Amino acid sequence: MRRMVLFLSLLSVPLAAPAAGSAGADLDPVEVSVRDTVSLQNGAKLFVNYCMSCHSARFMRYNRLARDLDIPEDLVKKHMIFNDGKIGDPMLVTMTPEDGEAWFGVAPPDLSLIGKLRDPAWLYNYLRTFYLDDSTVSGWNNKVFPNVAMPHVLSDLQGIQKAVFETRQDRNGSTHDVLVGFELVREGTMTAHEFDDAMRDLTNFLYYMAEPARMVRITWGIWTLLFLAVFGVLAFLLKKEYWRDVH
Template identity: 40%
Template sequence: MIAVTLAALLAGSDVFSATSIELESAENDVGDVSSLQRGARNFMNYCSGCHSAKYVRFNSMADDLQLSEDQLIENLMFNAERTFETIQANMAADDAARWFGQTPPDMSLMARARTTDYIFNFLKGFYLDPDSPTGVDNRVLPGTGMPHVLWELQGFQTGVFTEDEHGTSVFGHFEPLTSGSMSLGEFDSFVRDTVNFLEYMSEPVASTRRAMGVWVLIFLAFFWIIASLLKKEIWKDVT
């Protein structure tokens, strides 16, 4: 079922298509609850206007992120009335398709489909392009229809390209053009927290599963010791 869902998500989404470029590691830690809380705030403030997360319920998210119901309602529930509802985009699907050329994809499983490294680089990879309908293009996904929603935080940058021996345009580096409200380090942390939350959404039980795995290993080690001692006791008189 999950494989079918991922296939359908990928087939309907050009926003996060595959890339062959070298990606900077996101270095996120899904076990960092504070980072997940900040990531949830980022997602609801900057992403949920267009993107849904239809497999994530607010109340389950609050439990996993150690948020009270009051914190949840006051800071994260902008377009939902009940805590058991799932995260829905504020924008109507028809309007999004008309404005952007397609409906923005649901983000519930995107981190599993594309990896956090891909999304981390995508969100940092916008540069000015006067020929684009949105005024920007993206290093990771050329021709993307997604606008640079984080421009106030990052600022604007230009992409410097060179031509290889075959005449193909090759990305070189970014050059800052205008400053945003965040420094480079602050913006990296912002994006890292955001993709960390996306990874959590793609597998909410991951932290629990990992913690349980540690206890299982401890139990197996203890059982091995007991079994070894028992074996020695049983066979000590056997020659």
């Protein structure tokens, strides 16, 4: 019996882990798909324009991006490579980690694999929940990453929002301020809906970048299953044929 309990508790560990990672913050869901090329193209555009001044993506090369996302190489060269980089170069930034640390207190991490470290819902909510906060060094705070050192670099698009808190009492009788929503104090160039869509595309791109092979894998997976299905039918017919005289 005890062994059984141990076995069950082991089983439940990986199930419980993702929930613990997003503790406290209820995340809006997001759907990502590496087969949605238009969304990935838009995400890539946002990434090079708004993120690559600080973050690199050193495991991704521009020509791979061009091929996977179906963007002609000359367009990538013209609109996505801002330094004198070549099409086969990795996506690096000129900022050194030391500069990053001096400016923000924390060096902006490389984002090649962030889509593996953080799940899509976390990234989607992170990008949408920056809010004004006088008490932090940058003047910004974030709902899913409290006291983050990154400023809200998309405030032109989203607008500027402040957080709405509600005081709630927990079971022990002590009170806490709980973040219950946001209030726009300055409009951005996008509506809330447009901004959500754009952040879905950016999340999709980060998700793709963490494992570009996912694209090929899904296609191969479908073909493999089809092959197995056809082969299974053939094998069954053959078996029937071979055993016909025996029965």
